[in-house]
Amino acid sequence: MNFELSQIPERSSKPRKVGLTMVMDKGLSLRETEDFIDGNGEFTDIVKFGFGSALITPKLAEKIALYKSAKIPVYFGGTLFEAFIIRNEVDKYIKLLQKFKVEHAEISDGSISIEHDEKCKLIQRLSKFVTVISEVGSKEEGIIIHPNRWIEMMQKNYKQEFGKSLLKLVKVEPLVFTDLMVSSRYAYK
Numbered sequence: 790m791n792f793e794l795s796q797i798p799e800r801s802s803k804p805r806k807v808g809l810t811m812v813m814d815k816g817l818s819l820r821e822t823e824d825f826i827d828g829n830g831e832f833t834d835i836v837k838f839g840f841g842s843a844l845i846t847p848k849l850a851e852k853i854a855l856y857k858s859a860k861i862p863v864y865f866g867g868t869l870f871e872a873f874i875i876r877n878e879v880d881k882y883i884k885l886l887q888k889f890k891v892e893h894a895e896i897s898d899g900s901i902s903i904e905h906d907e908k909c910k911l912i913q914r915l916s917k918f919v920t921v922i923s924e925v926g927s928k929e930e931g932i933i934i935h936p937n938r939w940i941e942m943m944q945k946n947y948k949q950e951f952g953k954s955l956l957k958l959v960k961v962e963p964l965v966f967t968d969l970m971v972s973s974r975y976a977y978k
Contacts, residue, residue: 800832803860809834813866814852816842822855830859835893841869853889867897867924875901879911886919897924 873882
């Protein structure tokens, strides 16, 4: 930090086990990625290529290399995973992860419907290749998951045989209380 400010907890150095910071890359250029790393790399623990943006990101391999050179792992967000799942192309998705040497993968059902037991099988399958990041919840308006069910789903995801997984990240979708929305949170184990 540039100066002392009371009641600010000390930030541990990388690699961190707790207090991780995930940043979503929604399509930065290579130059913007370099600038981001220069200004924020020491605070960033992992980067997510969100909204399926990896599909159209120019110079994706070079961008991934930039992040990796800064010791910032990357992963493709759940929307891209869901695009492969809906087409029944899990093997192609695994090959994509291997092609780009991506060591993390998000498994989600935020915009498609996957039976939870099937999702757990996918977690087991992918965890043989990568660290699995599991999203719990839905992006669809009107789909409300009771908090007890959320907890049950997260615990079931966590209890899977995660293989290589060291990081278990569960995205908790916004909780809606009448018209009040609480922001999304990430919980690390």
